[in-house]
Amino acid sequence: MSELTAIFFLIFFGFTSGDTGTSVTHPKIWTVVKLGRAARIKCEVDSSVPLDTNPLHWYRWREGEAFTRLLHFPAGSSTFQKDDGVAGSVTASKSKQTSTLTISTTTASNDNDVYYCAVWSGNRKVFGSGTQLYVTEGAIRAPKVSVYSTSKAVEQKITFLCHASDMFPDIIRFTWQEKNNGQWVDVKKDGLDLLEGRFSKDKTMTSMMLIDQQKAKNNQYACTYTHEANKNAQQSERVEVERKASEDQGSGTQKTPITQTCPPAKITNETANIDALTELFGAARSLYLATWVYTMMIFKSMVYFCAISYFLCTRKMGGKPSGNRRAP
Incomplete structure (x- = not known):
């Protein structure tokens, strides 16, 4: 509510x-x-x-x-x-x-x-x-960040995930970037499937980006983040999604090593986690859509109610006999 x-x-x-x-x-x-x-x-x-x-x-x-x-x-x-x-x-x-x-x-x-x-x-x-x-009252703690990508396309799209955990406070903003003509630029959000979710149980945040399979194959992507632990709350260094020519097409995910200071989160079954995240984000997107539809239906009903009330009031006032009319 x-x-x-x-x-x-x-x-x-x-x-x-x-x-x-x-x-x-x-x-x-x-x-x-x-x-x-x-x-x-x-x-x-x-x-x-x-x-x-x-x-x-x-x-x-x-x-x-x-x-x-x-x-x-x-x-x-x-x-x-x-x-x-x-x-x-x-x-x-x-x-x-x-x-x-x-x-x-x-x-x-x-x-x-x-x-x-x-x-x-x-x-x-x-x-x-x-x-x-x-x-x-606690001490600020920088997040541990890891990046994953699916090697198997779903509906002609590849999924990239940027996962942050073990941080305080648990507030973080992700930014996805792509390499364009040798320069890293922010990914344009127009028409992009980009979702974020919070897991309150272990206080982690995950950003999920869905990219067209062909575009993902021809481009290079990275994830940056902004957290209170960063100096002057600036963006972090890029956490790049590594591309390998010998990717195992049979595996469910491609795990990307980050740096020694940002070890991957402890995930025992990466494929299962990505499947769960995909279902979660799909449900979240449907929930937000349903919320907006429900809100607009209520708003539309209120507009109709006001219009009908106005029509009935004017009709009633128009049909009321005038006090100056002479009786036959």
């Missing part, structure tokens, strides 16, 4: 990420701080909505709850105003086209939320992508 709550909020409050031409961005998808320290979350707004003459809002979204506005900057003001009930540990600042939300962390359970800034563009409120705050 938490995903549906977020979807309905964004529909009814006019969420958009570019329809109006306004860009609201959060430089960091997540930020990690130790308990007791201040967390700072930045938001940048393009020049189409000058912040010196337009209001800016900060929201918090907690899983299972509705969006909550924390504070806002009125139009033309550099001083924020808190909403009722917001704790004193939350403050904000504004400079030119950038705003920073500062949270003095008290307990992880109270502050581990997603924070958004928003501005009005015309008659629509434009939200940023949000920043996940992760408050921890």
Whole structure:
């Protein structure tokens, strides 16, 4: 129900990420701080909505709850105003086209939320992508990463998997790259089958990319990741999917050695794991599709209900006898 709550909020409050031409961005998808320290979350707004003459809002979204506005900057003001009930540990600042939300962390359970800034563009409120705050008392630990590829095509596609485990915090972002004219570039996501899944039992993350069999044969691919353990939260070095001319076509997978610092995860049966992952991602994709279809059906039903109600009201008012009509 938490995903549906977020979807309905964004529909009814006019969420958009570019329809109006306004860009609201959060430089960091997540930020990690130790308990007791201040967390700072930045938001940048393009020049189409000058912040010196337009209001800016900060929201918090907690899983299972509705969006909550924390504070806002009125139009033309550099001083924020808190909403009722917001704790004193939350403050904000504004400079030119950038705003920073500062949270003095008290307990992880109270502050581990997603924070958004928003501005009005015309008659629509434009939200940023949000920043996940992760408050921890533990030490940051870099992930162990391994890459796998299937040597046997399924539906004319080869599957590549980038698997990260034994990390803290368990928040990671994958980026797939391909070698183009001798240069490594990010794989374009347009029309690409790219899925990610989290396994809460052992706190691992896996990114799965499906590539056309012929394209996979002629190109070289690698996986990079961004984790809090990386210096300045930058992308890691590439973890390349090795290609060997003597690949065993009978084996289910081709295991790719990484480096001594990033040993492969302990997987006892690689073929079985890839089959399980494929089924899991297929089910996840179907679930998300079903969620969207269900949401749109409810939205469509509400539109029909409003239209029919309006029609019945106007019909009833039109059929009501006038008080000035003279009796025969």
